Amino acid sequence: QVQLVESGGGLVQAGGSRRLSCAASGRTFSSYAMGWFRQAPGKEREFVAAISWSGGSTYYEDSVKGRFTISRDNAKNTVYLQMNSLKPEDTAVYYCATKPRDSGSYYVLWDYDYWGQGTQVTVSS
Numbered sequence: 001q002v003q004l005v006e007s008g009g010g011l012v013q014a015g016g017s018r019r020l021s022c023a024a025s026g027r028t029f030s031s032y033a034m035g036w037f038r039q040a041p042g043k044e045r046e047f048v049a050a051i052s053w054s055g056g057s058t059y060y061e062d063s064v065k066g067r068f069t070i071s072r073d074n075a076k077n078t079v080y081l082q083m084n085s086l087k088p089e090d091t092a093v094y095y096c097a098t099k100p101r102d103s104g105s106y107y108v109l110w111d112y113d114y115w116g117q118g119t120q121v122t123v124s125s
Contacts, residue, residue: 001026001027001114002024002025002026002027002032002098002113002114003024003025003026003114004022004023004024004096004097004098004114004115004116004117005022005023005116005117006020006021006022006094006095006096006116006117006118006119007020007021007022007023007119008020008021008119009093009094009119009120009121010120010121010122011122011124012086012121012122012123012124013086013123013124014086014087014088014123014124014125015085015086016086016123017082017083017084017085017086018083018086018121019080019081019082019083020036020080020081020083020094020096020119020121021078021079021080022034022036022078022079022080022081022096022116023076023077023078024077024078024079024098025077027098029072029074029077030053030054030074031053031101032053032098032099032100032101033050033051033052033053033098033099033100033101033106034050034051034070034072034079034096034097034098034099035047035048035049035050035051035096035097035098035099035106035112036048036049036050036070036079036081036094036095036096036097037094037095037096037097037109037112038090038092038093038094038095038121039092039093039095039118040089040091040092040093043092045095045109046061046109047061047106047107047108047109048060048061048064048068048081048094049061049064049068049069049070049081050070050099050106050107051070051071051072051079053101055071055072055074058070059106059107063089064083064090067083067084067085067086068081068082068083068084069081069082069084070082079096081094081096083121086121086123087123088123088124088125089123090121090123091121091122091123092120092121093118093119093120093121094118094119094120094121095115095116095117095118096115096116097112097113097114097115097116098112098113098114099111099112099113100113
C-alpha cells in the first residue's frame, strides 16, 4: 500500500509560478516511477509529467514543455512539479501517482496504481 499526499496548490496569477510536492509513504520510493496528472472541471484527467524511478528520465505533455519541471528526491520520498509561466488553462486539480517500475506507459493514466487526493491550482488572468 502506498499513501501519496500532494501539497502546494493555490491561487496564482497568470505568468506566475508554483511548486507542487507529493510525499509518498508505505513502499520503497525508489522502486517506482512517478507521474503528475491534472483534471479541469468537465474534462478528463490528463497526463502532465512523469519521472523514472532514478530521476534520469522525464516526460512531459506538449503544452507544459519548457514551463514545467518534474523532479524527485528519493531521500525525502518526494516528487515535485515546478510550474512556471502559468496560464489560466493550467487551472485544474493536480494529482500525483505511482507507476510500477519497468511496467506500462508513462503517459497512460491506467498504468498508474496509486493516487493522491489532489491539490487545486487556480490561475487567474
